[in-house]
Amino acid sequence: MTVLSTPEHYSTQLQQAAHFIQEHNDFLVVSHVQPDGDAAGSTFAMAWILTSMGKRFTLINEGPMPEKFLYMAAGRHEILDYEAEGASLAAFQHVISVDCADYSRIGSVRQIFADNARILNIDHHVTNDYFGTVNLVDAEAAATVEVLYDLVRELNVPYCHDLNVCIYSGLLTDTGGFRYANTSAKVMRIAADMLSRGVAGHALADKLLEKLSYPQISLIQRSLNTLNFAHDKRVAWLVVSRADVAESGASNEDSDGLVNYPRNVEGVEVGLLFKERPAGVVKVSLRSTGTVDVSQIAKLFGGGGHMRAAGCALNGTLEEAVERVVQEVGLVLR
The missing domain is CATH 3.90.1640.10 (inorganic pyrophosphatase (n-terminal core))
Incomplete structure (x- = not known):
């Protein structure tokens, strides 16, 4: 309401x-x-x-x-x-x-x-x-x-x-x-x-x-290797698996701010971060440069937030979550 x-x-x-x-x-x-x-x-x-x-x-x-x-x-x-x-x-x-x-x-x-x-x-x-x-x-x-x-x-x-x-x-x-x-x-x-x-x-x-721990740097390095684009490079995203977090020695909060990397790429209108959680849950962070209201996209998946910053959680694999959310963002960008 x-x-x-x-x-x-x-x-x-x-x-x-x-x-x-x-x-x-x-x-x-x-x-x-x-x-x-x-x-x-x-x-x-x-x-x-x-x-x-x-x-x-x-x-x-x-x-x-x-x-x-x-x-x-x-x-x-x-x-x-x-x-x-x-x-x-x-x-x-x-x-x-x-x-x-x-x-x-x-x-x-x-x-x-x-x-x-x-x-x-x-x-x-x-x-x-x-x-x-x-x-x-x-x-x-x-x-x-x-x-x-x-x-x-x-x-x-x-x-x-x-x-x-x-x-x-x-x-x-x-x-x-x-x-x-x-x-x-x-x-x-x-x-x-x-x-x-x-x-x-x-x-x-x-x-x-400003301050970054060694595990944070390690997690950033791993996540940037997953950087991907879609919809004429107007959408970009990173993926963080549970294995990435464990092997880098990072904590869950060490992924805070990672979503800014895809959002800050020139020409990108929506940046996304997909984080694998226990029990088959994927947490999604959405950031907009201002042309797209990502809170409305998040609401489609039971989440919410603000026009430029929102979040939601999906059940399923990382691959399934990426496909569903990227597709929905593409529909908004048409």
């Missing part, structure tokens, strides 16, 4: 979200499966917000949080891995979901939601289906942390240093280092505010965007 957002509507959403947090306690905070920088930033930002309000909460994700994002916890907050620890948890009545475009993106953590759970859905994806009891969704925001920045002001809680780091980190990663088309004037104002409050932007850029 897409809801037309106006300043008045967004203001009402902020008030409702603030009321939800103020009136309840003992929250479960969850982001989407395989969290990226904005999901991590939003999760830990919410932890700092709730801490400042004296609220009880549990942070969780379907799998482990990538180690490179754990600095945002500042050694104060633990985030649980549902696959390892979720079975021992009781059901939660109050849930805060951050950066999840739809209910399915929460993953298996849904199993510890109480049957009558009330959900605060905070997000920025245009494909968000408004699954929450209360929804705070701004499809014009570059990142969910941008929405949380507004919520902090609505709640009138202090911008502590650790919260500021989370907000800046989410903006930095979801805008590609303030280079993507979603880098709005508001984004830059928020970034400037965070810098003025003492966030070391250069250090975060180096940590999140």
Whole structure:
């Protein structure tokens, strides 16, 4: 479901979200499966917000949080891995979901939601289906942390240093280092505010965007050997198998950013990355230079996202996933 957002509507959403947090306690905070920088930033930002309000909460994700994002916890907050620890948890009545475009993106953590759970859905994806009891969704925001920045002001809680780091980190990663088309004037104002409050932007850029481990370099080398083109070279893609990840010693998050290589080839309008996952699942990342709305292509396969950046997952082999998605992109390019 897409809801037309106006300043008045967004203001009402902020008030409702603030009321939800103020009136309840003992929250479960969850982001989407395989969290990226904005999901991590939003999760830990919410932890700092709730801490400042004296609220009880549990942070969780379907799998482990990538180690490179754990600095945002500042050694104060633990985030649980549902696959390892979720079975021992009781059901939660109050849930805060951050950066999840739809209910399915929460993953298996849904199993510890109480049957009558009330959900605060905070997000920025245009494909968000408004699954929450209360929804705070701004499809014009570059990142969910941008929405949380507004919520902090609505709640009138202090911008502590650790919260500021989370907000800046989410903006930095979801805008590609303030280079993507979603880098709005508001984004830059928020970034400037965070810098003025003492966030070391250069250090975060180096940590999140520049530094590469040897396994990452090895995985890049392997994946570039799979580069392929179709539809008059307007579509390009890379393939990463489970064997590639294992043999390079890489982790799943080490494939983050690989989709930019095919997208950045001159003349390419849609770049794709196909990542083999366990149990016969292939995760697909889609990136557009702006001429194609890849969120609509992702929706055809049960996914979603934004016009220029989207994702989905298909059942089957890598070869089958490549054939199906590349064919669908070709139909859009006609």
